[in-house]
Amino acid sequence: MTLLQVKGLEKKYPDGTVALKGIxxxxxxxxxxxxxxxxxxxxxxxxxxxxxxxxxxxxxxxFKDRDVVKAGTRVLRKIRREIGMIFQGFNLIERASVLNxxxxxxxxxxxxxxxxxYLFNQSQKKTAYELLHRVGLGEQIYKRADELSxxxxxxxxxxxxxxxxxxxxxxxxxxxxxxxxxxNVIMDYLYNICREEGIACLCNLHQVDVAKxxxxxxxxxxxxxxxxxxxxxxxxxxxxxQIYHNKKKELVANE
Amino acid sequence: xxxxxxxxxxxxxxxQVFLFFAAMLALSVWSAISxxxxxxxxxxGTVDSTKFIIFDLFPPxxxxxxxxxxxxxxxxxxxxxxxxxxxxxxxxxAIFASATTAPHPIVQVAVRAFSSLFRNxxxxxxxxxxxxxxGLGTLVGTIxxxxxxxxxxxxxxxxxxxxxxxxxxxxxxATGASYGQVLAQGVLPQFLPGFxxxxxxxxxxxxxxxxxxxxxxxxxxxxxxxxxxxLFQYEQVSMAVLLxxxxxxxxxxxxxxxxxxxI
Ligand SMILES: Nc1ncnc2c1ncn2[C@@H]1O[C@H](COP(=O)(O)OP(=O)(O)OP(=O)(O)O)[C@@H](O)[C@H]1O
Ligand SMILES: [Mg+2]
Numbered sequence: 001m002t003l004l005q006v007k008g009l010e011k012k013y014p015d016g017t018v019a020l021k022g023i024x025x026x027x028x029x030x031x032x033x034x035x036x037x038x039x040x041x042x043x044x045x046x047x048x049x050x051x052x053x054x055x056x057x058x059x060x061x062x063f064k065d066r067d068v069v070k071a072g073t074r075v076l077r078k079i080r081r082e083i084g085m086i087f088q089g090f091n092l093i094e095r096a097s098v099l100n101x102x103x104x105x106x107x108x109x110x111x112x113x114x115x116x117x118y119l120f121n122q123s124q125k126k127t128a129y130e131l132l133h134r135v136g137l138g139e140q141i142y143k144r145a146d147e148l149s150x151x152x153x154x155x156x157x158x159x160x161x162x163x164x165x166x167x168x169x170x171x172x173x174x175x176x177x178x179x180x181x182x183x184n185v186i187m188d189y190l191y192n193i194c195r196e197e198g199i200a201c202l203c204n205l206h207q208v209d210v211a212k213x214x215x216x217x218x219x220x221x222x223x224x225x226x227x228x229x230x231x232x233x234x235x236x237x238x239x240x241x242q243i244y245h246n247k248k249k250e251l252v253a254n255e
Numbered sequence: 256x257x258x259x260x261x262x263x264x265x266x267x268x269x270x271q272v273f274l275f276f277a278a279m280l281a282l283s284v285w286s287a288i289s290x291x292x293x294x295x296x297x298x299x300g301t302v303d304s305t306k307f308i309i310f311d312l313f314p315p316x317x318x319x320x321x322x323x324x325x326x327x328x329x330x331x332x333x334x335x336x337x338x339x340x341x342x343x344x345x346x347x348x349a350i351f352a353s354a355t356t357a358p359h360p361i362v363q364v365a366v367r368a369f370s371s372l373f374r375n376x377x378x379x380x381x382x383x384x385x386x387x388x389x390g391l392g393t394l395v396g397t398i399x400x401x402x403x404x405x406x407x408x409x410x411x412x413x414x415x416x417x418x419x420x421x422x423x424x425x426x427x428x429a430t431g432a433s434y435g436q437v438l439a440q441g442v443l444p445q446f447l448p449g450f451x452x453x454x455x456x457x458x459x460x461x462x463x464x465x466x467x468x469x470x471x472x473x474x475x476x477x478x479x480x481x482x483x484x485x486l487f488q489y490e491q492v493s494m495a496v497l498l499x500x501x502x503x504x505x506x507x508x509x510x511x512x513x514x515x516x517x518i
Contacts, residue, residue, distance in 0.1 A: 051429055081431030091426035095444045104440055108431020115436035157426075164430055 003029045003168060003200050004050065009059035011045050019045040021224040022059065027168070032194060032201045034211040037221035038244050043204040046221065047170050050202065051083045052076060081108025084161025088173040090153040094146035098137065101145050101156050102128040105163025131159040135189055151182030158189055169194055171203040187214060208240055222246055315497050316490035323479065323498055330475035330502065333397045334461035341404025342454040349412030356416055374406030382468040396473025400461050408457055415449035451517050455510040462506050466499050
């Protein structure tokens with residue numbers, strides 16, 4: 001079943017930079033899609049347009065039959081709470097406890113008032129404990145978020161996203177600030193949990209080998225355009241070159 | 256850039272540095288002349304004031320302390336009330352004065368101009384203006400301190416808001432949190448340490464400032480100092496000055512303790 005449809009997505013930043021030039025693709029339930037492309041290709045812009053941290057200039061993003069681009073404040077809240085997101089810089093509230101950071105994942109389901117005054121109920125807390133145990137952080141629950149190592153912080157980020165009970169997970173270079181060992185741990189957690197829970201995932205990565213290892217599908221972006229969309233085994237050296245160095249013209253000429 | 260262009264730029268830089276120092280030198284000479292500044296004047300002045308301190312101000316009249324208790328408390332009340340009200344009003348205004356949270360750039364400019372007016376008119380002038388309207392007393396001093404505290408804190412708070420890590424705020428927004436929830440859970444935790452730090456600092460500043468505004472009719476210790484100077488009661492003046500100093504030091508110590516605990 002189709003979970004997300006991106007249609008003719010364009011983004012021009014106020015300073016004139018055109019980051020996306022009409023991107024089309026669909027995400028089916030449970031897919032683990034990795035987006036690759038050179039720096040500045042528009043990967044982050046694409047991901048952030050999906051939950052509207054960035055406002056698209058043109059096109060549509062349909063998540064479960066609702067258009068994210070056109071959604072009003074209330075609908076947007078409902079859409080966002082079903083889309084978890086993890087970030088390159090973890091983006092935890094540094095001064096808050098690990099537990100509270102995970103509880104933030106429930107804000108979209110709470111009344112304004114309760115959410116503002118930290119009135120999380122017992123069952124929400126229990127869920128948060130369980131999630132933290134699941135990502136191996138049972139010992140760190142009451143620590144301040146900025147006391148944890150990078151790899152641990154990213155696991156809190158994953159737990160926060162899972163607390164949303166999301167149907168879709170967005171991961172913008174989740175391992176770019178981590179050492180190789182932590183990177184492996186994080187990718188394993190992300191992949192396994194998404195698969196077990198049937199959560200679809202859109203994940204930006206720089207490392208092609210990592211992309212090939214986990215992805216069920218790979219999308220290649222170059223200069224705001226989709227230049228590849230297929231199975232990992234279809235991603236040949238030529239195509240990788242095309243994505244990263246725009247050898248497109250030569251390829252077309254050779255055909 | 257070519258070698259030649261680089262040389263050109265370097266030359267320009269050197270010229271700029273030279274012009275800067277020349278201008279500084281010219282300014283210093285000009286201001287020294289027009290203020291009648293001279294090192295011998297500085298010296299005789301120092302001798303005179305030393306004599307004054309030794310013969311007239313010493314020793315402080317310690318028996319006078321009992322009648323200083325009330326003005327001292329007044330000084331503390333004024334400073335504290337001004338800090339609390341100033342901090343609350345400023346926190347609200349700062350939302351409109353910071354580039355990250357202002358609803359519209361025009362609002363931002365307006366609130367900034369407003370707070371800069373309050374902050375940049377010296378507290379002394381505010382007191383004199385307000386005294387003309389409300390008469391003498393602690394009320395005038397308190398209002399003057401509120402104005403300046405509000406102005407200074409609005410700017411400080413707006414700057415804190417501008418330095419907030421938007422990544423953290425964005426992450427909360429991405430969970431589907433409402434505007435109020437984003438402010439409470441994403442912005443507030445980053446804002447509070449600076450809020451308390453600056454407010455406590457403002458309290459210290461207010462205590463110091465309140466002695467000066469007391470002299471033009473704002474009440475508190477400053478008012479006593481001014482009155483006793485007019486009566487040539489220098490030993491009592493020095494007692495009041497001493498008490499002011501002690502008060503400021505104690506306040507500084509207390510605020511430092513609190514700051515260490517909170518932040
Ligand atoms: N807020 C912004 N304002 C203006 N231009 C922007 C902004 N954010 C991104 N851009 C530009 O849009 C283009 C795409 O940026 P984006 O961050 O999406 O690339 P990316 O593929 O994620 O790159 P990286 O791999 O380095 O993270 C770049 O040219 C970038 O400079
Ligand atoms: Mg990016």
